[in-house]
Structures are given as C-alpha cells and as structure tokens.
Amino acid sequence: MRGAIQTVALPCSEPELRNPSITLKYGETVELVLRNEDSKQVVHCFTIGGLNVKTARNLDSGETETLTFKPTQQGIFTYACLMHPQMAGKIIVQ
Ligand SMILES: [Cu+2]
Numbered sequence: 001m002r003g004a005i006q007t008v009a010l011p012c013s014e015p016e017l018r019n020p021s022i023t024l025k026y027g028e029t030v031e032l033v034l035r036n037e038d039s040k041q042v043v044h045c046f047t048i049g050g051l052n053v054k055t056a057r058n059l060d061s062g063e064t065e066t067l068t069f070k071p072t073q074q075g076i077f078t079y080a081c082l083m084h085p086q087m088a089g090k091i092i093v094q
Helices: none
Strands: 005-012 022-024 027-038 065-070 075-081 083-093
Touching: 005 022
Parallel strands: 005 027, 022 083
Antiparallel strands: 027 065, 075 083
C-alpha cells in the first residue's frame, strides 16, 4: 500500500512567467507534472535547489515530464529553469 500522493501540475513558459508557489507536505510522495506550455518552441528544464529534484532532460514545447519524489526536508525552496533563471518560483514544504 502506498501513502497519499499529491499531484501538482505546473506549466512552464515564458514570458508569461506563470510560476505559482507550490505547497507540499513533508514526507508525502508528490507527482509533479511539468508541461512546457511555451508557444515559442523554446526548451525548458526544471530543478528544485536543495531537494535534489530535476528533469532528466530539457522539455520541448508541448512535452510533459512527471517527477515523483518525496520531500526530505521542510522549508522554502526555489525551483527554476536553468536556462531561464527568471522562470523561478517557490516550493514550500510543510
Ligand atoms: Cu526555460
């Protein structure tokens, strides 16, 4: 039996900069569904500093990757696209 799963969808695009803060529960598995919604054929990646979470590769426009992980620390972390540092937001683990 697996525990509760939190599923969060996160669009990745610029320049709209839709980078919501995401709140996760400590110790509870999360499925973070990333989708590159950029209309300009720009690739994006995704990484969360401090939680050792990142996409396996860059996502082309329209591509989706699901990252499954369990937050191992509480606190406030920053997520970002390494190629577009302005595409950043907060992950709050409580
Ligand atoms: Cu990017």
